[in-house]
Amino acid sequence: MGRKLDPTIKVKRGPGRKARKQKGAETELSKFLVDDDGPKKLSSRSRKRAVKRAQVTKEPKQEEKPKKGFTDENSKWLKPAPRKRKIEQSEEDEDSDSQWEEDDDEEGFDKKEMEEEEEEDDDDMVDDYGADEGDEQDSDGEELLPIERAARKQKKQTSKKPESDDDDDDDDDDDEEKDDLKEDGEEEEDTVQANIDETEQFKLPAAAERAKEGLLAMDLQTIHQRIRDNVDVLSHFSEKREEGKERSEYLSLLRSDLCTYYSYNEFLISKLMDLFPVSELIDFLEANEIQRPVTIRTNTLKTRRRDLAQALINRGVNLDPLGKWSKVGLVIYDSSVPIGATPEYLSGQYMLQGASSFLPVMALSPQEGESVLDMSAAPGGKTTYMAQLMRNTGMIVANDANADRLKSVVGNIHRLGVTNAVICNYDGRQFPKVMGGFDRVLLDAPCSGTGVISKDPGVKTGKDEADILRSAHLQKELILSAIDSVNADSPTGGYLVYCTCSIMVEENEWVVDYALKKRNVKLVPTGLDFGKEGFIRFKERRFHPSLKLSRRFYPHSQNMDGFFVAKLKKLSNAIPSAPRERDEEESSKTETAASSEQIQNPESKQQKPNSTPEKSNMGQKQKLKPKKSETPIITKKTGVKAENKKPDGAKKAKIAKLDGETSKKNEKPDKMQKVKELNGDSTKEVVMEKKEGSQFEKKNEMKRKNLLKNNTNRMGKNKFRKLKSMVGQ
């Protein structure tokens, strides 16, 4: 049974066992200056050392004799360089003791061993350098501390070992590892000796070796080193490449290494390699491994940033203003109290919010008295920010499709004292029907989350092509609904901000580009002067040049979650499916009934599907396909291609009619022929042949299908699959 620990009784404790005390300069100095051992009390260690010192002065001469086998009288003055011998000695020590035995004259075997051990001990732990060792060192012109000598010994030993191992094994990858090791080892030695061998090359392992690697677990260190070397080679490709090896081989090795090292799936790594140059890619991946700093936003409805900062500092929080670009943001470095539970938090003076989430609201900048819609509001950070910018005037509609997450919106709105908000639970796509005519709309679309990998590492392995496309599809529908909910004639507004926490081009620039084509909107500057500009072109896609006004944010460059922000202004309330084609739409509508007519204007087809239900089916299918783009090759996606070949019968006819949005006139004659053939018989082959003829046709088909349907009827998944199977894909 122990004593009861009473915290109120404080027992004073003296210095512990290991506490050191300075007694004062004189006493310290006296230790150095006084040499004699007599009056001094020696500790056990110092006693041992003294003994050894005494022995060493005796021993070296005797030991050297037997080792070298000198028996003549020169031994007294003839002293060979000890350093090298001793290193050799130590190696020999390990190999065999028999040599000593043979050379042993007077001393017993045991004693010799002891001496050797002692000498070795000496090497490792000696405080003073033995007299003759000191002399010989100086004569060599190099001073090596005993530790350095021991290190060299060790190095030589280790360099011996792998070679012996390799000799035993027959596996290729051992050779490869040996190469790596040797390279590493060589590199180390090179740097130690300050001779960087520039012909040292990063050797690309052969395919067979790589296959074997899969079976052997390579340690992360080696992989990391290999990644670094690979990146180095790729950055200076012409100088550092191996002869006969293609860049693609290096890239594929890098890809698999990155997947292993950072735990991503192949798909995501390939996408990232398309987005970033190789060196930036490494930065991005590293940034995703660590958390972004915690940031809070002051609620100006209840307090000021200055006062809040003061109150939090009093509680023991270490913070700083977020940056020049924000007047309400604070970044928390560390805190002795939980930031999400302080009385200031509970009374609604601030909100925990990521720095990147400030940006879309700053871009939108809602004014007092306006009516604003937030289509994907949960958990309510942006909604409340908008409310504080509007000073609780006007009206905000906060909508989210997920009822559970809406609870947090309610909580946050009440906590922060927002009084002008209405919270509802609709699917965002229903919005213009429920209510429209908002001055401003914010759409923070649900996305794949590739920008917030640091928050959710599951994204690394959980996302694939289908997920991205599904998100993109949903986002396109949402952005159209959002645009339709804005009132273009609003005196103060007419703006929409579209943002995602993803860095994928399919979810960002592509969606905005789609909106530009489908509605009377244009991009305007976001008002955010930092961040990277959006892409105008990406791989085979080309976007509208105004996409430059959108902004991208990355974790490795702006130190905030990956984000994309685009601000659009609505020019007119009329809903065309595509802005330029409004005039032709009416004429095209009349033609839809007649099946075998070619339409003069490529663009006008979009309206047709509305008139007939059949077409709507097609349209829905096409919905799922990637959106049209001005130029090329959307069809390269396999899913898309399948859809292209769908048509049969009447549908084909429709497709023919709905041909093309692009202004390429040379397609028209092709289409004419196609239409006639389609009408003649409903074989796909004809269509195929035609398609072979020109890539454009495929593209047109896709576009048609895309344009065919508006958001209203969507074909369910089953129907789509049925159609697919009908078509025989």
Next chain:
Amino acid sequence: MRPLTDEETKTMFEKLSKYIGENIKLLIDRPDGSYCFRLHNDRVYYMSEKILKLATNISRDKLVSVGTCFGKFTKTQKFRLQITALDFLAPYAKFKVWVKPGSEQSFLYGNHVMKSGLGRITENTAQYQGVVVYSMADVPLGFGVAAKTTQECRKVDPMSIVVFHQADIGEYIRSEDTLT
């Protein structure tokens, strides 16, 4: 969403007047517009009339919250005031209680206020009077009911309860789900 019936209005105003007395009319006639109470899913919401108009466009099952929720009516038609109403009670409160920094946390966890944690209390507080609880920095923490009159508070021993806890801002974390 529907307006409150007379009985419901009466019950609610009775409850409110426990805390803010006759200042209720200040809640309804405000300089920046007229506000009203509406009932939706047994909860009472306080909103301006502009918002009311827009909220009527939303269908009943999709509407989650409008303006500020003051509280809810129980199955037996009793009115329970919620913490979300604090922002409107605090400025008009007639009787206030200030809590020492040490027992602030305790109150935020849902405990009653003891004499040892009592900092200040308004004069002439009657027993069982509704009070609003503040921290020493004048931050409203919640509301409750006075267990003792001001005079008694001076005399009573440190471990006895002086304010019964009814709602506190810690509930935003503890019972986020029940706010709606």
